[in-house]
Amino acid sequence: xxxxxxxxxxxxxxxxxxxxxxxxxxxxxxxxxxxxxxxxxxxxxxxxxxxxxxxxxxxxxxxxxxxxxxxxxxxxxxxxxxxxxxxxxxxxxxxxxxxxxxxxxxxxxxxxxxxxxxxxxxxxxxxxxxxxxxxxxxxxxxxxxxxxxxxxxxxxxxxxxxxxxxxxxxxxxxxxxxxxxxxxxxxxxxxxxxxxxxxxxxxxxxxxxxxxxxxxxxxxxxxxxxxxxxxxxxxxxxxxxxxxxxxxxxxxxxxxxxxxxxxxxxxxxxxxxxxxxxxxxxxxxxxxxxxxxxxxxxxxxxxxxxxxxxxxxxxxxxxxxxxxxxxxxxxxxxxxxxxxxxxxxxxxxxxxxxxxxxxxxxxxxxxxxxxxxxxxxxxxxxxxxxxxxxxxxxxxxxxxxxxxxxxxxxxxxxxxxxxxxxxxxxxxxxxxxxxxxxxxxxxxxxxxxxxxxxxxxxxxxxxxxxxxxxxxxxxxxxxxxxxxxxxxxxxxxxxxxxxxxxxxxxxxxxxxxxx
Amino acid sequence: xxxxxxxxxxxxxxxxxxxxxxxxxxxxxxxxxxxxxxxxxxxxxxxxxxxxxxxxxxxxxxxxxxxxxxxxxxxxxxxxxxxxxxxxxxxxxxxxxxxxxxxxxxxxxxxxxxxxxxxxxxxxxxxxxxxxxxxxxxxxxxxxxxxxxxxxxxxxxxxxxxxxxxxxxxxxxxxxxxxxxxxxxxxxxxxxxxxxxxxxxxxxxxxxxxxxxxxxxxxxxxxxxxxxxxxxxxxxxxxxxxxxxxxxxxxxxxxxxxxxxxxxxxxxxxxxxxxxxxxxxxxxxxxxxxxxxxxxxxxxxxxxxxxxxxxxxxxxxxxxxxxxxxxxxxxxxxxxxxxxxxxxx
Numbered sequence: 042x043x044x045x046x047x048x049x050x051x052x053x054x055x056x057x058x059x060x061x062x063x064x065x066x067x068x069x070x071x072x073x074x075x076x077x078x079x080x081x082x083x084x085x086x087x088x089x090x091x092x093x094x095x096x097x098x099x100x101x102x103x104x105x106x107x108x109x110x111x112x113x114x115x116x117x118x119x120x121x122x123x124x125x126x127x128x129x130x131x132x133x134x135x136x137x138x139x140x141x142x143x144x145x146x147x148x149x150x151x152x153x154x155x156x157x158x159x160x161x162x163x164x165x166x167x168x169x170x171x172x173x174x175x176x177x178x179x180x181x182x183x184x185x186x187x188x189x190x191x192x193x194x195x196x197x198x199x200x201x202x203x204x205x206x207x208x209x210x211x212x213x214x215x216x217x218x219x220x221x222x223x224x225x226x227x228x229x230x231x232x233x234x235x236x237x238x239x240x241x242x243x244x245x246x247x248x249x250x251x252x253x254x255x256x257x258x259x260x261x262x263x264x265x266x267x268x269x270x271x272x273x274x275x276x277x278x279x280x281x282x283x284x285x286x287x288x289x290x291x292x293x294x295x296x297x298x299x300x301x302x303x304x305x306x307x308x309x310x311x312x313x314x315x316x317x318x319x320x321x322x323x324x325x326x327x328x329x330x331x332x333x334x335x336x337x338x339x340x341x342x343x344x345x346x347x348x349x350x351x352x353x354x355x356x357x358x359x360x361x362x363x364x365x366x367x368x369x370x371x372x373x374x375x376x377x378x379x380x381x382x383x384x385x386x387x388x389x390x391x392x393x394x395x396x397x398x399x400x401x402x403x404x405x406x407x408x409x410x411x412x413x414x415x416x417x418x419x420x421x422x423x424x425x426x427x428x429x430x431x432x433x434x435x436x437x438x439x440x441x442x443x444x445x446x447x448x449x450x451x452x453x454x455x456x457x458x459x460x461x462x463x464x465x466x467x468x469x470x471x472x473x474x475x476x477x478x479x480x481x482x483x484x485x486x487x488x489x490x491x492x493x494x495x496x497x498x499x500x501x502x503x504x505x506x507x508x509x510x511x512x513x514x515x516x517x518x519x520x521x522x523x524x525x526x527x528x529x530x531x532x533x534x535x536x537x538x539x540x541x542x543x544x545x546x547x548x549x550x551x552x553x554x555x556x
Numbered sequence: 557x558x559x560x561x562x563x564x565x566x567x568x569x570x571x572x573x574x575x576x577x578x579x580x581x582x583x584x585x586x587x588x589x590x591x592x593x594x595x596x597x598x599x600x601x602x603x604x605x606x607x608x609x610x611x612x613x614x615x616x617x618x619x620x621x622x623x624x625x626x627x628x629x630x631x632x633x634x635x636x637x638x639x640x641x642x643x644x645x646x647x648x649x650x651x652x653x654x655x656x657x658x659x660x661x662x663x664x665x666x667x668x669x670x671x672x673x674x675x676x677x678x679x680x681x682x683x684x685x686x687x688x689x690x691x692x693x694x695x696x697x698x699x700x701x702x703x704x705x706x707x708x709x710x711x712x713x714x715x716x717x718x719x720x721x722x723x724x725x726x727x728x729x730x731x732x733x734x735x736x737x738x739x740x741x742x743x744x745x746x747x748x749x750x751x752x753x754x755x756x757x758x759x760x761x762x763x764x765x766x767x768x769x770x771x772x773x774x775x776x777x778x779x780x781x782x783x784x785x786x787x788x789x790x791x792x793x794x795x796x797x798x799x800x801x802x803x804x805x806x807x808x809x810x811x812x813x814x815x816x817x818x819x820x821x822x823x824x825x826x827x828x829x830x831x832x833x834x835x836x837x838x839x840x841x842x843x844x845x846x847x848x849x850x851x852x853x854x855x856x857x858x859x860x861x862x863x864x865x866x867x868x869x870x871x872x873x874x875x876x877x878x879x880x881x882x883x884x885x886x887x888x889x890x891x892x893x894x895x896x897x898x899x900x901x
Contacts (some may be wrong), residue, residue, distance in 0.1 A: 076787040182690035354786060378788020392786055397846050406776055409769050416768045460787060 052077045052115055055131075055211050060109030062095055069095040070266045073109065077211060077242040082233060084257035084274070085246045091479075092266040097213055101133045102126040103233055113210065132204035133213045136477075136516045138196050142189025147171035149188050150203045174206055179235060188535025193340065194225035201232060212236065213244040216477075218252060222505065223540070231257050251279065251508075260287055283480055307331070309499045310468050311380070312351060314360025320346050321357065321524040328468065328499045333490060336503040338543045342520040344503045347385060348470045352377035352384040357384035364468070378407055381469075383461030387473035387503070390449070393457045396446035400438050401427040403445050403456050407464040430459040434489065438503055451482025458489065469493065470501040475509060487513060507536045519543050595891065596839055596855045603859065607866030614869050617638035621746040623858075623865045628737075628754040629813050631857035633832035634839075636687075636805030638853045638858070639798050641836050643696060644778045644845025645701035647799070650806045651828030652713035653686045654822065657810025659716045662725030662820035665733065672730055679814070680807035685711060687803015691796035709829065716822040718827045725820040750812050755854075757808060764801070774798050778845030791834040834881070835860050838888040859884070 043338040055077040055554055070092045075362050098104045100111070102120030108259055110117050113129060120126035126133075140149050148155075156166040171181055171184035180198055188196060191427050197217060204212050214233075218226045233256060245257055253274060260277065262269040262285040269285050288540045307330040315324040320343045328334050336344040350357035353371035362369055363381045371377050374384065386392035394403055404427045405412065412422045426439045434455045438448055445453060454474060474490065475483045485542055490513055504510045510517055517529045519542035525540040578677040607614040633650045640647045660682040665675040686708060693704035737750040760800060773794045776784045780804035785791040814820045839856030841848025867877040 243732055310618040356661070373790065374786050375788045381786075384786055386783075386786060391780070392782050394783060395846070398775065398779050402772075402776070406784065409772055413769055416770065418767055418769060418772060420767075453840070464788065 047542070052079065052116065053077065053112070054081075054240075055244075056112045057096070057100075057111070058110045060096070060099060060106045060111070062099060062104060062106050068266055070106075071097070072267060073263065074268045075244075075261055076271070077244055078258075079242060079302075080237055080239045081259065082237060082243045082245050082257045082261040084246050084253045085263070086253070086260060087269075093263065094215070095216060095266070095462060096263075097133055097246075100126065100131055100213060108422045123363070125340050126208055127209075129196075130208065130210035131213070132207055132209035132211070134200045134204060134215065134217060136215045137201050137472055139197060140188045140196055143187065145185050145187055146182060146191070146199050147184035149199060150174070150206055156257040169290045171202075174202055178202060178232065179203060180232070194221050194228070196344060197221070198232065198510065201229075201236075205236065210241050211244065212241070213246070215246045217245070220246060224339070226252065254279070254281065308363075309365055310351070311360065311361070311363040312347075313362070315347065315350055315357055315362075316359075317350060317355065317357045317523075321350065322523045323360075324520075324525055326518055326525060330467075330499050331494055331497050332515050333494050333500045333502055333513050335510040335517040336501060336520060337505075337507065337510045337517055338520035340400060340505070341522075342543065343523040344520050345472055347520070348384055348472055348501065348503060351470065352382055354384070366383075378464060378466070381464075382468040382470065383407075383464060383466035384456050384470045385454075385461065385472060385474065387476055389453055389457060389477075394445045394453055397444060398442060399442050399444055400431065400436070400448070401441040404430055404441075404459045405465060407460050424465055427459075430463055431466075434459050434462075435485065449482065450478040451485060454478060454482075454486060455489070462493075467497070468499045468501075470503070472503045473505065474502060475504075475506070483509075507512075507539055510539070511536070562608045572574050596852055596859065596888075598879035600855055600859050602754050602861065603866060604864050606863070607870060609868075610870045614866060617746050619865065619869070620747065621751075621861040624754075625748055625816075626865065627857050627861040628750045629809050629816075630755055630828065630831050630835055630860060631754050631798065631854060632805050632809035632812065633828055634835040634853045634857050635758060635801035635850065637829075637832045637836050638761070638772050638839075638841055638848055638850060639765070639802045639847040640701070640772050641841050641843060642778045642831070642845060643798055644781070644797065645795075645799075646705065646833070646843070647690060647802060648702065648705040649686060649690060649708040649712055650802075650809075650832055651825040651830075653683060653803070653806045653825070654715065654810040654813060654828060655823070656686065656716040656719075657682045657727060657807045658814035658820040659720045659822050661811055662727070663719060665727055665730045666725050669729060672733055672736070675730070675733070676736075676811050679811040680804050683803040683805065683807020683810060684800050685803065686806065688796060691799030694799065695792040695795035709826075711748040715825065716825070720820065722821065722822065727814070727818050727820075731849050734815050734818040737812050750816065753808075753812060757805065758854050760849060761805070763848050770794070770801060772798060777844060778847070780815045780846075811851045831860060834885050837892075838885060840892060842892070856888075 054370075055075075056483065057073055057075040058069060061068075061072040073092065073096060075083075075085070075096075085096075097105065099106050100120065102125050105119065105121070111119065113131070117442070118129055119126040120129060120131065141152070144152070145511070147170070150171055151167055155162050156170060157163065160358070168184040175182050175184065178201075180202060182195060182198060182202070191199065201212070217229060221229060230252075231234070233245070237243055245253075247253060257274045259271055259273055260282055261271045262282060264286060272285075308327045309330055312327075313325045315321055324343070324347055336347065336407075338344050342410060349355045351371065353373045353376055360362050364372065369380060371380065371382075378383070390396060396405070401423060405423045408426070409418060409423075412419050412426070424441065427475045430436075431438060431441055434518060436448075436455045437452050445456060445543060448456065471490070475486050478486065483513065487509075490500060490502065494515075502513055504513075511531070511534060514534075515531055517534050518525050518533065519527050519529065520541055521543050527541070529538065567895070604615075613619060614759065633654065637647055637650060657679045661675045661679040664670050664678040665672065666894060690701075690705055690708055692740070693699045693708070694701050697704075732739075735749070737753075739749045740747065741749060743750065773789060773791075776789070777791055777795065777798075781791060835856040836848070836853050837843065837856070837860055839849070839852030840856070841852060863881055864877060867880055872880065
């Protein structure tokens with residue numbers, strides 16, 4: 042590394058010139074350009090569908106470009122396969138990790154390159170080698186731990202360690218912080234700063250605007266498959282970056298309309314003493330008609346577990362569980378649906394949608410019995426209702442026969458919302474409603490949530506993005522390690538006092554329900 | 557809801573997604589999936605023409621009727637297996653389960669001396685019971701389908717031998733039972749009853765698959781079981797019903813094979829399950845679940861029996877017939893994977 046230091050400083054590490062890629066009927070990239078300098082973190086931003094992932098796939102040799110050139114240290118190259126890209130020094134850390142959960146950390150990192158003697162694997166040499174790597178990186182990880190038992194943040198560290206073990210020059214990270222809490226993000230950023238040397242560089246793809254300031258030197262914006270601009274992070278505002286991305290200006294900090302329902306008799310869901318063997322301890326809260334109750338907290342605080350327990354997806358015990366004033370038992374999600382409680386999972390693709398089925402079937406999945414007689418389905422009624430809600434929720438799809446997988450993240454989310462509205466649920470639990478959704482579409486979802494609350498739905502919204510929690514929630518419940526550590530009314534809530542509660546430094550409970 | 561009743565037309569500010577290409581892609585997908593069925597149907601025609609050219613006896617009405625008759629049993633088993641496989645499961649118990657069902661028909665007709673309709677109902681209910689046991693093991697005890705039905709396959713085999721005393725049961729006491737399968741409804745025509753029963757069963761299966769809750773949930777469970785459960789559908793009990801329905805087809809197959817042989821043969825049945833699965837897979841149903849069709853399965857079953865019959869008629873030795881069928885299965889599945897891969901990119 043040091044040998045190159047003096048000479049290569051001025052040159053560009055990686056450059057993309059006039060690259061284009063067309064698929065049958067879709068021009069995914071056109072005249073794309075990008076320069077990654079030595080020793081820099083370059084942020085790459087763009088809405089979903091802007092072409093980020095196509096560019097990544099070109100760089101990693103999954104696709105071959107139709108036009109244009111790539112250069113690394115001034116030498117032209119065309120990656121022919123992911124392995125080839127790796128040999129050229131380009132590593133990509135995908136949003137979804139490529140780790141084998143049943144193998145150890147060390148086995149994962151050196152897969153395909155296991156240290157051997159006379160063909161016999163040496164676990165000891167492997168672990169030593171891995172531990173050396175961790176020491177160099179300053180990582181506190183155990184080489185012998187099974188990957189499946191690690192937190193998401195640690196799995197990401199393993200992915201980064203794997204990239205570094207290849208002596209990569211360029212690391213491309215796709216939304217590395219999508220599933221991390223603030224402390225973990227800080228650790229990740231430190232790791233990135235440690236990696237960046239005068240001979241290496243990082244391309245950092247993110248939807249979290251505030252992070253770009255913290256980590257990147259420059260930001261390259263792309264839109265609709267084309268290059269838009271590159272700006273110095275220091276000299277720009279996030280507002281400007283967002284408007285470059287979407288080609289228009291976006292409304293910034295907003296607060297929700299005043300809580301319309303401060304009357305205790307409007308309580309539609311009351312949870313008391315919710316406890317699970319593994320995590321939750323005595324969680325109690327009340328949810329009112331027309332209210333958005335935000336759930337904030339760090340990863341692993343137990344917010345998703347609360348949601349899953351309430352809809353009966355996981356085993357849990359309640360001291361008392363009331364829906365619309367009546368004491369109820371909810372043994373499974375089917376029972377929850379009957380009571381009008383819908384849960385929209387954070388993991389849309391795996392827990393929310395049937396990707397290979399069309400929009401109509403996804404929207405109508407919960408409401409088939411209501412649209413059938415004697416077990417026979419009334420297909421005309423399904424089409425009518427699905428059409429109606431596609432229009433109402435402004436779902437962008439050429440038709441209700443489109444497969445769910447072909448919709449953008451925002452529209453997929455709307456399909457899931459439509460499913461519960463058709464079912465006529467009055468209590469909606471949104472778990473990370475805007476995860477993986479681009480900035481413009483986020484606004485649409487926010488608007489929809491506000492409309493739903495104004496129409497009298499009671500909404501629980503779990504979110505790891507504090508600006509989102511502050512923008513939408515009338516009240517905020519903050520969780521830490523399986524307990525609710527405090528309630529805040531929107532007016533008194535700030536990112537700071539939410540974080541304090543989330544790390545349990547103080548226990549403020551002003552906004553607690555009166556019940 | 558009131559607020560949602562006022563759709564704000566063209567309010568959306570999101571820059572235009574590439575929707576025309578998307579619709580083109582969706583159209584392509586649909587075309588391709590019907591192409592798969594066309595493909596299967598086309599290969600069936602090609603096979604029939606090929607064997608017809610190789611040996612003119614192949615196309616004689618008598619032989620074609622034989623082919624249809626030999627499709628019936630595998631076809632009925634495959635109809636049930638289609639439901640199970642679309643949920644992402646597998647059922648290895650249909651072959652020996654069928655034997656147990658035909659033994660049950662023997663018990664009802666020969667041992668108990670009840671009328672013919674009781675034997676038919678008894679056989680079908682036995683099949684449904686086996687299916688229900690499979691469904692219970694899989695959805696309530698969470699035993700993987702492969703293991704659960706491997707176990708019931710052995711249990712059914714054993715029970716068939718135990719109940720029958722390891723000997724075939726003959727239907728000498730029930731006049732005309734064999735007519736159920738071999739009788740010909742239309743005097744001049746050579747097509748036996750069993751063939752009509754098969755196509756009627758296939759029609760019912762097709763309607764259930766496309767028009768009823770059971771069919772719709774079969775697809776949704778196969779597409780995404782957890783999302784289906786979180787959508788408020790009682791997946792466990794629906795799965796029990798799906799396996800039960802599939803079992804009823806096994807029962808019907810048991811009745812038909814008993815009538816065809818005019819006896820319940822407790823020792824046979826093993827191996828039929830794999831042929832049924834092969835027919836389903838050739839018909840384009842994905843073992844990964846979520847995709848498939850009854851029409852495809854019917855064509856798949858026909859391809860299997862056309863191959864067997866045709867290879868025999870052009871004097872290919874028995875041992876090579878198996879090789880040929882094995883190759884056909886590989887080709888069919890590989891083509892299906894190619895189609896899927898294309899759809900994914």
